[in-house]
Amino acid sequence: MGDDKVKAEALQLIGMFQVLPRLVVFDLDYTIWPFYCECRSKREMPSLYPHARGILHAFKEKGIDVAIASRSPTPDIANTFLEKLGIKLMFVAQEIFSSWTHKTDHFQRIHSRTGVPYNSMLFFDDENRNIQAVSKMGVTSILVHNGVNLGALRQGLTDYSQNVNTSEKNKQRWRTKFSKNSTSSEKNEH
Numbered sequence: 211m212g213d214d215k216v217k218a219e220a221l222q223l224i225g226m227f228q229v230l231p232r233l234v235v236f237d238l239d240y241t242i243w244p245f246y247c248e249c250r251s252k253r254e255m256p257s258l259y260p261h262a263r264g265i266l267h268a269f270k271e272k273g274i275d276v277a278i279a280s281r282s283p284t285p286d287i288a289n290t291f292l293e294k295l296g297i298k299l300m301f302v303a304q305e306i307f308s309s310w311t312h313k314t315d316h317f318q319r320i321h322s323r324t325g326v327p328y329n330s331m332l333f334f335d336d337e338n339r340n341i342q343a344v345s346k347m348g349v350t351s352i353l354v355h356n357g358v359n360l361g362a363l364r365q366g367l368t369d370y371s372q373n374v375n376t377s378e379k380n381k382q383r384w385r386t387k388f389s390k391n392s393t394s395s396e397k398n399e400h
Contacts, residue, residue, distance in 0.1 A: 216264025217271070219360055224272050227367045229374045231332035231350070233324055234269055234366075235317070238280040238288055238306070240336040241354055247287040256291040259357030266300055275324065277303040279316035279333070281340075312343035329377065332370050334358045 224230065239246045242262050250256070269276050278301050282288045285306040292298035303323045305316040313335070321328060328348035335341055341351040350370040354362045 213264045216261045217267045220265045220268030220363055223364055224268060227371050229371045231370050232330040233275045233277055233326040235277045235279050235331055235333045237335040241334055241358055247282045248284045252287050252290045261359040265358055265363055270300055275302045277301050277320050279313050280306045281309050282306055283308040313340045314343055317344055317347055332366050
């Protein structure tokens with residue numbers, strides 16, 4: 211499936227959801243591309259997973275920012291590959307550095323740089339430990355098995371929408387409960 215066809219399908223998918231993330235964050239190794247940067251040479255020409263470029267372009271066309279959170283020990287190679295692939299300038303934040311924190315530092319930096327709340331972010335990664343840690347920060351996080359693709363996109367948008375709806379329902383329950391409590395306490399004061 212070509213980039214334009216993937217982009218069209220991704221745009222159609224995105225259009226099915228009323229609630230969309232403000233920022234979509236991608237890991238690089240085995241999420242955007244099918245290799246580890248540290249096992250490659252800057253001289254090589256990298257490739258993306260088949261759906262990755264179309265999905266990135268669909269987000270950009272919809273006005274949804276994209277960012278990178280990668281624990282690569284070779285950020286120089288990662289940056290060279292992003293440039294060679296012609297996608298480096300698409301990302302509003304690029305946090306590419308080695309870390310033992312399962313990407314929580316990456317997300318703190320992305321949040322500081324963009325101002326986007328964690329619960330307004332969607333994240334794709336191939337490592338479950340990163341998914342678990344970042345989910346605890348309030349980010350909707352999707353585990354990918356063969357790179358980011360249209361199926362992962364559908365799952366991500368569905369989970370994000372459900373998380374936002376659950377959060378709104380909980381806020382509404384809290385407001386209702388709080389307003390009843392304050393009304394009953396006011397009656398007790400009279």
